Amino acid sequence: MPDPTGPLQGRTAVVTGASSGIGRAVALRLAAAGAAVVPAARRAARLEELAGSIREAGGVVTPQPTDVTRREEVEALAEVATSTYGSLDIWVNNAGVMPLSPLVERRVEDWIQMVEVNINGVLYGLAAALPAMREAGAGHIVNVGSLAGRRPFPSGTVYSATKFAVRALSWGMHLELGADENIRVTDIQPGVVETELFSHIPDEASRQGFLETWKDRASLQPDDVAHAVLHAVSAPAHVSVSEILLRPTAQPT
Numbered sequence: 001m002p003d004p005t006g007p008l009q010g011r012t013a014v015v016t017g018a019s020s021g022i023g024r025a026v027a028l029r030l031a032a033a034g035a036a037v038v039p040a041a042r043r044a045a046r047l048e049e050l051a052g053s054i055r056e057a058g059g060v061v062t063p064q065p066t067d068v069t070r071r072e073e074v075e076a077l078a079e080v081a082t083s084t085y086g087s088l089d090i091w092v093n094n095a096g097v098m099p100l101s102p103l104v105e106r107r108v109e110d111w112i113q114m115v116e117v118n119i120n121g122v123l124y125g126l127a128a129a130l131p132a133m134r135e136a137g138a139g140h141i142v143n144v145g146s147l148a149g150r151r152p153f154p155s156g157t158v159y160s161a162t163k164f165a166v167r168a169l170s171w172g173m174h175l176e177l178g179a180d181e182n183i184r185v186t187d188i189q190p191g192v193v194e195t196e197l198f199s200h201i202p203d204e205a206s207r208q209g210f211l212e213t214w215k216d217r218a219s220l221q222p223d224d225v226a227h228a229v230l231h232a233v234s235a236p237a238h239v240s241v242s243e244i245l246l247r248p249t250a251q252p253t
């Protein structure tokens with residue numbers, strides 16, 4: 001049940017990659033805190049199911065099917081948020097893919113897809129959110145980076161590079177948009193989270209390696225990450241939570 005005195009009452013939040021995992025949990029948590037939420041992803045049926053859960057709990061939601069690699073669709077996403085709710089206060093760039101494989105396999109299509117979704121998707125999100133936030137004189141952009149944005153790992157070189165890029169972009173956004181535009185920026189950097197991300201790893205050895213390593217360990221749950229996002233976006237206006245690194249206690253590196 002959304003809290004009528006919740007910290008996000010009267011605010012509008014766009015969440016990309018909201019059809020599963022972390023994005024879904026973030027959409028649920030922001031809605032429960034009082035925000036009107038516009039969840040986006042490609043799988044429309046999943047978004048409708050999420051919207052049903054939010055409405056059932058008394059929340060406000062407008063799902064918008066979106067491919068973040070298509071700039072015009074991301075612009076349309078911002079337009080839906082502002083025209084439906086009159087503001088665009090929070091934009092969570094969460095959509096991401098992680099088709100891990102060793103570099104020597106030369107899966108160039110997978111490398112490009114990671115760049116398209118994990119980097120270009122963030123750039124399109126930034127471009128789409130900026131006009132409304134600048135006009136309002138305030139806003140908050142949350143980028144879901146990764147612990148991998150701090151150190152590469154075998155089979156994860158390109159994925160890691162995209163998350164290093166997210167970290168650099170987040171840092172630069174704070175420099176350019178923080179003091180001058182009153183737009184706060186947060187880079188959320190989770191370690192291993194139990195989501196569908198790993199099931200899409202095409203390289204059999206990489207996928208099995210992950211599953212084997214984590215079969216007896218407690219990974220983070222999507223709502224653990226959503227909790228960190230809520231912490232950042234509900235901080236007082238003069239507080240900019242720049243980065244949150246969170247990982248399973250059982251993840252040593």
Ligand SMILES: NC(=O)c1ccc[n+]([C@@H]2O[C@H](COP(=O)([O-])OP(=O)(O)OC[C@H]3O[C@@H](n4cnc5c(N)ncnc54)[C@H](OP(=O)(O)O)[C@@H]3O)[C@@H](O)[C@H]2O)c1
Pocket residue numbers: 016017018019020021022023040041042043044046066067068069094095096097098117144145146147189190191192193194195196197198
């Ligand atoms: N799980 C982890 O251990 C972990 C750790 C650190 C960081 N992360 C990051 O967390 C974010 C969310 O991942 P997750 O773990 O929650 O995985 P997930 O359950 O697989 O969710 C990924 C989301 O991204 C969406 N997506 C993929 N391509 C898209 C596109 N072209 N356009 C729009 N949406 C797209 C998917 O929706 P559709 O397929 O419906 O489009 C889905 O909603 C990613 O940025 C990931 O890199 C995850």
